[in-house]
Structures are given as C-alpha cells and as structure tokens.
Amino acid sequence: MRPLATLRATLAQARLDRQELAGSLGDLGTFLPLLLGMAAQNGLDFATSLFFAGLFNLITGACFAIPMAVQPMKAIAAVALTAGLTAPQILAAGVTVSAVVFLLGATGLVAWLDRAVPRSVVRGLQLALGLSLVMRAFQMVAATRTVVGPDSYATAALAALTVLALSRSRRVPAALVLFVAGIALALLGDATVLASLGLDLSLPRWSPPAWSDFRSALPLAALPQIPLTTLNSVIAVCALSRDLFPERPASPSRVAVSVGIMNLVGGWFGAMPMCHGAGGLAGQYHFGARTNGAVLFLGLAKLAAAILLGGSLVASCRAFPASILGVMLAVSGLELALAARDQTTRTDALAMLVTVGGCLGLNIALGFVLGLGAALCLRLRRFRIEEPAAGREAR
Numbered sequence: 001m002r003p004l005a006t007l008r009a010t011l012a013q014a015r016l017d018r019q020e021l022a023g024s025l026g027d028l029g030t031f032l033p034l035l036l037g038m039a040a041q042n043g044l045d046f047a048t049s050l051f052f053a054g055l056f057n058l059i060t061g062a063c064f065a066i067p068m069a070v071q072p073m074k075a076i077a078a079v080a081l082t083a084g085l086t087a088p089q090i091l092a093a094g095v096t097v098s099a100v101v102f103l104l105g106a107t108g109l110v111a112w113l114d115r116a117v118p119r120s121v122v123r124g125l126q127l128a129l130g131l132s133l134v135m136r137a138f139q140m141v142a143a144t145r146t147v148v149g150p151d152s153y154a155t156a157a158l159a160a161l162t163v164l165a166l167s168r169s170r171r172v173p174a175a176l177v178l179f180v181a182g183i184a185l186a187l188l189g190d191a192t193v194l195a196s197l198g199l200d201l202s203l204p205r206w207s208p209p210a211w212s213d214f215r216s217a218l219p220l221a222a223l224p225q226i227p228l229t230t231l232n233s234v235i236a237v238c239a240l241s242r243d244l245f246p247e248r249p250a251s252p253s254r255v256a257v258s259v260g261i262m263n264l265v266g267g268w269f270g271a272m273p274m275c276h277g278a279g280g281l282a283g284q285y286h287f288g289a290r291t292n293g294a295v296l297f298l299g300l301a302k303l304a305a306a307i308l309l310g311g312s313l314v315a316s317c318r319a320f321p322a323s324i325l326g327v328m329l330a331v332s333g334l335e336l337a338l339a340a341r342d343q344t345t346r347t348d349a350l351a352m353l354v355t356v357g358g359c360l361g362l363n364i365a366l367g368f369v370l371g372l373g374a375a376l377c378l379r380l381r382r383f384r385i386e387e388p389a390a391g392r393e394a395r
Contacts, residue, residue, distance in 0.1 A: 013065040013248075014293035020067075022173025023289020024298040027069045027280040029329030030133070033140065034072040034081075036317055038272055042080050043087045045270040046314050048204045051306035052271035056262050057299025060276070060292075063258060066245045067289035068237070069280025070262070073097065073273040075225040075364070083220060087270065088209035093221035094263040094273025096214060101229050102260020105253045114235050114252040118375040120348040121368065122239050123340040124355025125231050126278055128367060130337025131360065133279055133329055140326035150189035156323035163331055175287035178324050186319040193319045200310035204269040225273075227365040233259055233275035240278045240339055244285055282339070283332030351375035 031053070039046040056070045076093045079085060085093075104110040146152035159178055166174040187193055209217075234256045242249040259275045266274065284294055305313055343352045355371025362370075 007062055010062060010065045010292065013291050014061065014296055015291045016293045016297060018173055018176070019288035020291060020293040021288075021297060022176040023067055023284045023287045024294035024301075025175040025179045026283035026285070026287035026289065026328070026332060027071055028179070029137070029283065029325050029327075029332055030071050030074075030277075030279060032317055032320065033322070033325055033329070034074070034077040035272060036314070037081050038072075038077060038087075038090065039314060040318070042085055042090060044090060044272055045087070045204075045207075046317075047200075047202045047306050047310040048270040049272040050302050050313070051202075051204055052262075052266040052269065053274060054299045054302025054304075054306060056266070056274060057295050057302060060258065061296035061299060062292075063254065064250055064295075065248050065292050066241055066250065067281060067284040067292060067294045068241075068250065068255075068276050069284055069295070070274055071277045071280040073225050073229060073233075073275050074277075075228045076221045076273045079221040085217065085221060086213070088207075088213040089217040089221070090273065091207075091267045091270065092209040092213040093217040093225065095209070095267040096218060096222040097225045097229055097273065098260045098263035098267070100226055101234065101256050102264065104230065105234070105256025105258075105260060108253055110230065110234055110252045110256040113230070114238060117231075117235060117372070118351065118379075119239070120343055120351040121355050121371040121375050122231070122236055123343050123348075124352035124371045125359065125364070125368065126236050126240065127337050127340040127352065128356045128359035128364075129232055129236075129279055130282075130333045130335070130339075131356070133333025133336065137326040137330035137333060140322045140329065144321075144323050150185040151321035151323050153323070155185065155321055156327055159324045159327040160330075163327060173288045175328065178328060182320050182324040183316075185321050185324070186316060189321070190315075190319045193316045196312055196315040197309065198312050199308060200312045201307065202310035203307065204271070206268065207270040208268045227368055229259060229275050230256075231364065231368060232279075233277050236278040237276050237281055240281055240336075243339060244281070278339075279332050279336045282335035283328070286331055286335040347378040351378055 035049055038044040053070055060068050060070055080090050141156045144151050148154045162177055163174045166172055234252050238250050238252045255276055262274050343349050351371055351374045354374040355367050358367030358370035
C-alpha cells in the first residue's frame with residue numbers, strides 16, 4: 001500500500017495548465033536536434049526512440065513531483081555524430097553507462113558522492129554545461145547561413161526578442177509561442193512536410209546490440225559518458241532540484257536508479273540512450289513548468305505521436321527551424337549557468353572556474369578532476385591558515 005500511496009501523492013501534485021504545457025517544451029532545444037541527428041546520420045530508429053522517451057516521461061512524472069526532464073545522453077550523442085557510430089554501438093554505450101549508474105544508485109554510493117563533491121565543483125559543472133549549450137545554440141543558428149527567411153538570423157533574433165518580451169508573462173508562455181511559430185514556419189518553408197504526415201502505426205521491436213558493439217563503444221562513447229551522467233544527470237540535477245524545489249528535492253539514489261532502468265530496458269529495443277539532466281530541468285523550469293504535470297503531458301504527446309505517426313514525423317521535425325530551436329536551447333543553457341551565481345567567495349569561485357576551464361578546454365571527466373583537486377587544495381590551504389591563527393588566539 002505504501003508505494004501506491006506514494007504514487008497517488010506524487011500524481012496529485014501534477015498540474016495541467018498553460019504554464020505546464022509551455023514548460024514541457026522547454027527541453028526541445030536539446031531533445032530534437034540530438035535525436036534527429038542520430039536518426040539521420042547514424043540510423044537510429046526515430047519512432048522507437050520517441051516511444052521510449054514518452055514512456056519514460058510518464059514513468060518519471062509518476063516517480064518525481066518535479067519537472068524532471070528525459071533527454072539524450074549528450075556525450076554519446078556527440079561522439080556518435082562526430083565519429084559515425086552505428087546504431088547498435090550507440091545502444092551498447094547507453095546500456096553500459098546505465099549499468100554503472102544503476103549500481104551506484106542501488107548501492108547508495110551515489111548519495112555518498114553527492115555529499116562528498118564540493119558544491120563549487122558541481123556549480124562549475126553546471127556553468128560549463130550551460131555555456132556549452134549556449135555555444136551549441138549559436139552554432140545551430142550560424143548553420144542556417146541565411147540572413148532573412150523562415151530559418152535565418154532574422155528568425156533567431158525575433159525568437160530571442162519574443163523570449164525577452166514574454167520573460168515575465170504568466171499568461172502567454174514564450175516556449176509555446178516559439179513552438180507554434182516553428183511549426184508554422186516549417187510548413188511554410190517546406191510544402192512536402194504536411195503531405196508526409198499520416199498514420200504510420202508502429203511499436204518497438206526487439207533489436208539488441210551484439211557483443212562486438214559493446215567492445216567498440218566502451219572506449220569511444222561509454223567511458224566519456226559515465227562521469228557526465230553521474231555528475232550532471234544525478235548529482236548536478238539533484239543540486240538544482242534542491243535550489244528550485246527545496247520542499248521536494250530529488251534523491252540521488254532514486255535518480256541514478258531511474259537513469260539505469262531507462263536504458264537497461266529501452267537499449268534492447270533500439271531506443272536512444274537517455275538520462276535526466278540539469279539542463280533539461282532548468283529549461284523546463286524557465287519556460288513555466290513547476291510540477292510533474294509538464295512531464296506527464298509531454299510523455300503522452302510523445303507516445304501518441306510515436307504510435308500513430310511513427311516515421312512520418314521525421315520530415316516535419318527535420319524542417320523545424322534550427323534558428324528557433326537554437327534560441328530555446330540558449331535559454332535552457334543560460335538558466336543552467338545562472339545556478340552558479342551563489343559562488344560568491346574567492347575560493348569557491350576559483351574552484352568553480354577551474355572546473356569550467358577543464359570541462360570546456362578538455363572534457364567533463366578531466367574538468368571534474370581538476371576542479372575537485374583545486375577545491376581540496378584551497379580547503380587545505382584555508383585550514384592551514386585558520387588553524388594556526390586559532391591556536392594563537394587560544395594561547
């Protein structure tokens with residue numbers, strides 16, 4: 001009875017209003033580009049990935065009373081798009097990462113990591129990821145190479161002005177306006193989009209990766225993703241949830257187990273590797289989401305679209321203006337980066353900036369190690385300075 005009571009209590013907190021609807025769209029700037037890229041370039045099954053993303057949105061909304069995002073694993077997606085991984089290799093990387101994260105959550109080790117990692121290092125990770133999202137957003141807009149048109153610099157400028165103009169509006173959510181405008185521009189820019197839409201009933205099929213895919217994916221994609229998932233999708237997202245929802249923060253162990261289960265199930269059916277992320281939570285919060293209602297609504301929409309429309313959605317999503325998606329992604333990145341504004345002391349700020357420099361200049365894992373080393377050295381130095389002073393006062 002206790003699990004059922006907990007489930008009912010969680011679902012009872014869900015709201016379904018305009019703000020939650022708009023907030024549910026706040027992570028599309030990350031979700032759509034990465035999913036479309038892997039579907040087009042690596043052969044990942046678009047409909048299957050959309051189906052499991054919707055299913056996991058529903059499960060997440062039933063387990064967490066906050067707008068916990070479900071988004072692609074960014075390091076795996078980045079390696080897949082740049083190194084040309086096959087779809088089975090992408091799936092193998094996701095399963096491997098999730099097995100490690102699941103063990104950390106099930107054993108409680110992730111909760112120890114959450115307590116042990118200095119907040120300044122976590123903030124550095126959040127700032128680096130936020131800036132990375134902003135830089136990726138500028139790249140998306142720059143890739144349009146058009147000054148005026150349905151997908152152009154002018155469209156991006158108008159989208160940015162819309163976000164600024166509606167940033168304080170509770171009646172007209174900016175994300176909803178941008179999403180509707182993007183659909184309209186996609187239809188205007190490509191006459192074949194509307195014709196391509198139609199019933200295409202589809203369900204996931206069993207398609208497990210081979211052992212050789214695990215061997216090849218481990219050094220290329222799985223190892224870089226493990227620290228990113230552990231830090232950003234568990235520790236950083238829990239830290240952000242404590243800031244945004246202090247009355248109902250997410251538990252690191254529950255988040256880690258959730259991430260593990262998602263891909264240990266979906267990975268054998270061809271679904272893209274997914275996780276929870278601080279950037280997604282920040283984006284959905286910025287655009288109005290305050291409860292799990294946003295996640296539940298988004299899950300139903302994804303499931304319906306995947307089952308009823310299936311592969312016919314690829315053309316319409318591909319035609320969605322990258323300039324508008326870029327602006328939405330930039331807003332999510334800025335929201336995540338602003339979490340670092342509480343690091344006001346010189347030592348905390350220095351450790352945070354070392355983390356940022358390492359993450360952006362090298363990679364997430366080395367940035368974390370450098371930031372952790374800097375935080376420990378600064379803490380030891382402060383202890384050595386303060387301890388003798390305290391001893392002199394005692395004498």
